Amino acid sequence: MAESFASHPRPYQVATDSETILKEAPLTLNEEQALALYSLLNPSQFHTLLLEGVTGSGKTEVYLQAIEAILKEGKQALILVPEIGLTPQTLSRFKARFQVPVMALHSGLTDRQRLDAWLMARDGSARILIGTRSAIFTPMKNPGIIIVDEEHDPSFKQQEGFRYHARDLAVLRAKKEDIPLLLTTATPSLESLHNALDGRYQHLHLRQRAGNASTPKFKFLDIRGEALQAGMAPELIHHIRQHLSAQTQVLIFLNRRGFSPSLICHDCGAVNECTRCDARMTLHRSPAHMHCHHCDRQTPIPKRCHHCHSEDLRPSGAGTERTEEQLKSLFPTIPVLRIDRDSTSRKHALENMMKQIHTGEPCIMIGTQMLAKGHHFPKVTLVAVLDADAGLFSADFRGMEKTAQLILQVAGRAGRAELSGEVLLQTHHPDHPMLAALVTQGYEAFAKSELVLRQGAGLPPFHHHALIRAEASRQGWAEAFLRSIRDAIETHLSLPQGNHWSGPFPSPMEKRAGLFRSQMLIQGRERRHLHALLRMIMHEVEHNPMKNKVRWSIDVDPIDSY
Numbered sequence: 001m002a003e004s005f006a007s008h009p010r011p012y013q014v015a016t017d018s019e020t021i022l023k024e025a026p027l028t029l030n031e032e033q034a035l036a037l038y039s040l041l042n043p044s045q046f047h048t049l050l051l052e053g054v055t056g057s058g059k060t061e062v063y064l065q066a067i068e069a070i071l072k073e074g075k076q077a078l079i080l081v082p083e084i085g086l087t088p089q090t091l092s093r094f095k096a097r098f099q100v101p102v103m104a105l106h107s108g109l110t111d112r113q114r115l116d117a118w119l120m121a122r123d124g125s126a127r128i129l130i131g132t133r134s135a136i137f138t139p140m141k142n143p144g145i146i147i148v149d150e151e152h153d154p155s156f157k158q159q160e161g162f163r164y165h166a167r168d169l170a171v172l173r174a175k176k177e178d179i180p181l182l183l184t185t186a187t188p189s190l191e192s193l194h195n196a197l198d199g200r201y202q203h204l205h206l207r208q209r210a211g212n213a214s215t216p217k218f219k220f221l222d223i224r225g226e227a228l229q230a231g232m233a234p235e236l237i238h239h240i241r242q243h244l245s246a247q248t249q250v251l252i253f254l255n256r257r258g259f260s261p262s263l264i265c266h267d268c269g270a271v272n273e274c275t276r277c278d279a280r281m282t283l284h285r286s287p288a289h290m291h292c293h294h295c296d297r298q299t300p301i302p303k304r305c306h307h308c309h310s311e312d313l314r315p316s317g318a319g320t321e322r323t324e325e326q327l328k329s330l331f332p333t334i335p336v337l338r339i340d341r342d343s344t345s346r347k348h349a350l351e352n353m354m355k356q357i358h359t360g361e362p363c364i365m366i367g368t369q370m371l372a373k374g375h376h377f378p379k380v381t382l383v384a385v386l387d388a389d390a391g392l393f394s395a396d397f398r399g400m401e402k403t404a405q406l407i408l409q410v411a412g413r414a415g416r417a418e419l420s421g422e423v424l425l426q427t428h429h430p431d432h433p434m435l436a437a438l439v440t441q442g443y444e445a446f447a448k449s450e451l452v453l454r455q456g457a458g459l460p461p462f463h464h465h466a467l468i469r470a471e472a473s474r475q476g477w478a479e480a481f482l483r484s485i486r487d488a489i490e491t492h493l494s495l496p497q498g499n500h501w502s503g504p505f506p507s508p509m510e511k512r513a514g515l516f517r518s519q520m521l522i523q524g525r526e527r528r529h530l531h532a533l534l535r536m537i538m539h540e541v542e543h544n545p546m547k548n549k550v551r552w553s554i555d556v557d558p559i560d561s562y
């Protein structure tokens, strides 16, 4: 049997009245929510609505009610979410609200379970389908609506093998099925925002938090010259103490797992590096080992420097383990819960931590972006971002966008219920225009100014990108392969108009997992011309004598350049 969350496993019947569909009554929508619901359902044909609502504004409530209306017509709803395992609350809300069969589709299903789920979706007996990105391919007998929740989330892009973006496919699918598509987020991707501003998507806002919750207050903590303890300034520690003594919970965000991002020789400065990647090994303490986060290579912690044999090796910088250790010694009577990929890898580990958080007792959470997802922790009143600068000076042009989204999403965990929330951002750049715009004017103002910059620089979403990547076991091969393809096209063929290409050049991390990597970037003003060039490239690859010596891929609309 597929993983089914039906309340009563009874034979399926078309439920058309609210009594048989609903298990609990819906909330009374506020004006903005009601307008969003009305616009989504009218017309019932294909149109895309971008619902931009601040965190905690009741976006989920809007689409629960839209699903109710769809179910009453005997139709099915498909909801894409970034992660199911991380936020079991989402599923519980569906189970609490609806009586009809709800089906969860995620990577944890066996082939058999997936097949069963697909069959039930195809014959119409599964009425609500919730899944991660691959759920967009689920066949449906009678589709009524598609919803992409947290549409900005990078996990909707499949980065390996058959590359696709589930949000883009959702647009295609909704168009083909001629049904409404809802994209919801507090921090729209610049792609969706651009489509909305250009009038291709309808754009509605929820500007207020729902119920009695208020917007959290932001404050910068200038950490220049401050003595940090495992990444925390004295003023931050003071704030943590205050919140805990008011019997509330504190959430600390640091997007770096492990104890310390590098181990440095204090005598000669040599750093412990991965032999297979152009990257440093991360020091972990529990269990103690060195770990490459790029290729997964693991080694014991060295006792001596490989360069000068000194024994004075020191961790440099803080990861979540180190901050956890410091918090435990600062607050010995308060539970400190570390939430990252390492601490949650054991079965039920995350579940148990979530249970503890939901008791509402004072505690400190320290964790990575896992904490920035759609959690609803009513007792959290303080959110601290330890390194708001991470990503500000990234080589990737999406660095700013990703940083802004992460900061606002994690900040959105503060003050979601009656208690008001405070957000502290530790930074070395309190005057940085992006951080300032984000905090004083909000995401939309930030995003609009970012769009102006992108347009000026000819970057997506204004121009389209395709990245041709290649990797090989010998240095130079991948680059030679890409070079010969470019040469062949430039020598014999005329380039489709409006395309511009650069490279091949070494990838930002040239060596990874023992392979040498190179890439070529194509920028095109019009998709059809870009695709014409990609077809030429595919043809050249097929006839290239080096094609069996390299692994290559074409990534249309890449979301990172690694």
Ligand SMILES: Nc1ncnc2c1ncn2[C@@H]1O[C@H](COP(=O)(O)OP(=O)(O)OP(=O)(O)O)[C@@H](O)[C@H]1O
Pocket: 027, 028, 029, 030, 033, 053, 054, 055, 056, 057, 058, 059, 060, 061, 062, 185, 186, 210, 211, 374, 375, 376, 412
């Ligand atoms: N109209 C309403 N009246 C009262 N409470 C509401 C209303 N709409 C939503 N809520 C409550 O407000 C809280 C936040 O709502 P919801 O989870 O739908 O917001 P969201 O915008 O999806 O949040 P996020 O994007 O931050 O995850 C929930 O506890 C929900 O029950």
Ligand SMILES: [Zn+2]
Pocket: 274, 275, 276, 277, 279, 292, 293, 294, 295, 296, 297, 513
């Ligand atoms: Zn490595």
